[in-house]
Amino acid sequence: MEQLDNIDLCKGTFVAGDQLQMIFGAGLVNAVYDVFSKYTHTENMSLTDIKEAGAKKHNPLQIAIKSLSDVFIEIMPGILAAALLLGLTGVLNNLEFVQNNATLYAINRLVTIASAGIFDVLALAVCYSATRRCGGKPIPGIVMGAIMLSANLTNAYDAAQGLATPETLSLFGVSIELVGFQGGIIIALMMGYVTAKLDQFFDKKIPDAVKLLVSPLLTVLLSTLLLFTIVGPVGRTLSSWITTGLIWTTENLGVLGYMLFAGVQQIIVITGLHHIFGAIEAQLIADTGTNFLNPLMSVALMGQGGAVLGYLLLHWNNVRDREICIPSFLSTLFGISEPAIFGANLCHKFPLIAGCLASVVSGAYVYLTHLTALGFGTTALPGLAIANPANNGYVNYIVAHLIALGPGILFTVLIGRFSKSEKEKKAQEKKLKEIPAVKAEPNVVYSPVKGKAAFITECSDPVFNQKRMGDGMVFMPE
Numbered sequence: 001m002e003q004l005d006n007i008d009l010c011k012g013t014f015v016a017g018d019q020l021q022m023i024f025g026a027g028l029v030n031a032v033y034d035v036f037s038k039y040t041h042t043e044n045m046s047l048t049d050i051k052e053a054g055a056k057k058h059n060p061l062q063i064a065i066k067s068l069s070d071v072f073i074e075i076m077p078g079i080l081a082a083a084l085l086l087g088l089t090g091v092l093n094n095l096e097f098v099q100n101n102a103t104l105y106a107i108n109r110l111v112t113i114a115s116a117g118i119f120d121v122l123a124l125a126v127c128y129s130a131t132r133r134c135g136g137k138p139i140p141g142i143v144m145g146a147i148m149l150s151a152n153l154t155n156a157y158d159a160a161q162g163l164a165t166p167e168t169l170s171l172f173g174v175s176i177e178l179v180g181f182q183g184g185i186i187i188a189l190m191m192g193y194v195t196a197k198l199d200q201f202f203d204k205k206i207p208d209a210v211k212l213l214v215s216p217l218l219t220v221l222l223s224t225l226l227l228f229t230i231v232g233p234v235g236r237t238l239s240s241w242i243t244t245g246l247i248w249t250t251e252n253l254g255v256l257g258y259m260l261f262a263g264v265q266q267i268i269v270i271t272g273l274h275h276i277f278g279a280i281e282a283q284l285i286a287d288t289g290t291n292f293l294n295p296l297m298s299v300a301l302m303g304q305g306g307a308v309l310g311y312l313l314l315h316w317n318n319v320r321d322r323e324i325c326i327p328s329f330l331s332t333l334f335g336i337s338e339p340a341i342f343g344a345n346l347c348h349k350f351p352l353i354a355g356c357l358a359s360v361v362s363g364a365y366v367y368l369t370h371l372t373a374l375g376f377g378t379t380a381l382p383g384l385a386i387a388n389p390a391n392n393g394y395v396n397y398i399v400a401h402l403i404a405l406g407p408g409i410l411f412t413v414l415i416g417r418f419s420k421s422e423k424e425k426k427a428q429e430k431k432l433k434e435i436p437a438v439k440a441e442p443n444v445v446y447s448p449v450k451g452k453a454a455f456i457t458e459c460s461d462p463v464f465n466q467k468r469m470g471d472g473m474v475f476m477p478e
Contacts, residue, residue, distance in 0.1 A: 011327065012344070012347060023342050071189065071192070071278075072279070074132075075126065078125065086375065120182075122286065123181055123182065123188040124149055124188070127142075127144050127189075127195070128192070129192065131195045136200060141195055148180065149180055149182060153166070154179050155182060156182040166178050183287060187239065190234070194226055202214070258364060261293070263357070265296065265359070266337060266359065277297070290374065291372060291374070295373055299359055300363075301335065302401045303359035303404040303405075303407075304340045304341055307355030307358070307411070308340040309405075310416070321344075334380055335381075350419050354414075370391050372388040372393070374386050374387070447475050449478070450478045
C-alpha cells in the first residue's frame with residue numbers, strides 16, 4: 001500500500017472489509033481497469049459476475065448493505081427524474097403568469113403528473129428491483145408490487161386519514177385488514193427478498209414438466225399470504241419506528257440532532273453503512289413528503305470538500321498534493337466525497353476532523369432554515385435541483401454549502417498550523433529545498449543514487465542489454 005500511495009496518478013488506497021481499493025480520477029479509472037482486467041484475466045467477466053465473486057467473501061452485514069445499495073441504484077434514474085420535475089413544478093406553481101396562461105398551465109399540469117409517477121408506484125419498483133437483486137425472477141417481483149398497490153385494497157393514505165374504512169377478513173381466526181401498501185418501501189424490500197427466495201425454492205423442488213405452471217403459482221400465492229399476515233404488519237411497524245425515530249430526533253433534539261448527524265455522516269461513509277440511507281430516505285418521503293436527511297448529507301460532503309481545499313492551501317508547493325487535492329475537491333462538487341476522504345483527509349486525519357466540524361456548523365443552518373429535499377440520491381451541485389423551494393429553499397441550499405465550505409477550509413488551515421505532524425512535514429519539505437544542486441562538469445555523468453555504475457550490457461532487461469534502445473549505462477542502487 002505504501003508503494004501504491006507513491007504512484008503519481010493513484011489518489012489514495014484503503015482497505016474496506018476484505019477489499020484493497022485504489023482511488024483514481026473519473027475516466028482514468030476505466031483505462032486502469034481495462035489493463036488490470038487483462039492482467040488478472042477477468043476481462044470477460046460481467047460486472048454482475050465480479051460482484052457475485054466478491055460477495056462470497058463478505059460478511060452478512062456487508063452483503064445486506066450492498067444489496068440495499070444495488071436495489072436503489074437500478075431505480076435511481078426514475079427517482080431523480082421525478083424529484084427534478086417535482087422541484088420544477090414547485091417553482092411553476094408559484095408563478096402567476098403560468099396559472100393565467102392556458103398552455104403554460106397545461107405544461108405545468110403534465111409536469112406535475114410526471115413528477116408523481118414514480119412515487120405512486122415506488123413500492124412496486126422497489127419490490128421488482130429487490131426480487132431481481134436477491135436472485136429471483138423479476139416478474140414475480142412486479143406481480144407482488146402490483147398486489148401491494150392493488151385497487152381492490154383500501155388506499156393506505158385514505159385509511160390513515162379516516163377517509164375510508166378497509167375490509168377486514170378472518171383467516172384462521174386472525175384478522176386481516178385489506179389496506180394497500182402505498183409508501184411501504186421497507187415492506188417492498190422485505191417482500192422482494194421473500195419472493196426471490198420462494199421463487200428459487202420452488203424452481204429447485206418442482207419437476208420441470210410442471211414447473212412453468214406450478215412454480216410461479218405457489219410463489220405468488222405464498223408470498224401474498226405472507227404479505228398480509230407477517231411481512232406487512234412487521235414491515236409497517238418497522239417503518240413506523242424508523243420514521244417516528246427520525247421525527248422524534250428533529251423535534252426533541254432539534255438543532256443538536258441536525259448538527260450531530262451532519263458531523264458524523266461522512267465518518268459513516270468510511271464504514272460503507274451510508275448505503276442504507278437510501279431506503280430510509282425513501283420511507284421518509286413516502287411518510288412526510290419531504291426529506292431532511294439529504295441536505296444534511298450534502299453539507300457533510302461539502303465540509304470534506306472544504307477540508308481538502310484547506311489542506312491544499314497548506315501544501316500548495318507540493319506537486320503531488322496538488323494532483324490529489326484539486327481533482328478530489330472537484331469530485332465533491334458533484335456529490336462524490338470518497339476521493340477527498342480516502343485520498344487526503346483520512347490519510348492526514350486532521351482535515352477529516354476539520355471537515356466534520358464544518359459540517360456541524362452547516363447542519364445547524366439547515367435546521368434553522370427548515371431546509372429539506374423533495375427526493376434523494378444526489379447531493380452538492382446536482383442536489384440543488386431536488387431542493388425543496390419552500391422557505392427560500394434554493395438560496396438556503398447554496399448558503400448552507402458555502403457555510404460548510406468556508407469553515408472547512410478555515411478549520412483545516414488553523415488545525416494544520418498547530419499540528420505536530422504538519423510541522424514535521426513542513427520541516428522535511430524545507431530540508432529538501434535546501435539540498436544544494438550539483439554543479440555539472442562537461443562530459444561527466446552523475447549517478448542519481450548511491451550504488452554501482454555498470455555497462456548497459458549488465459542490465460537484466462534484454463531491450464537495454466542488447467542496446468536496442470542505443471548505448472548507455474546502468475546504475476545498481478543501494
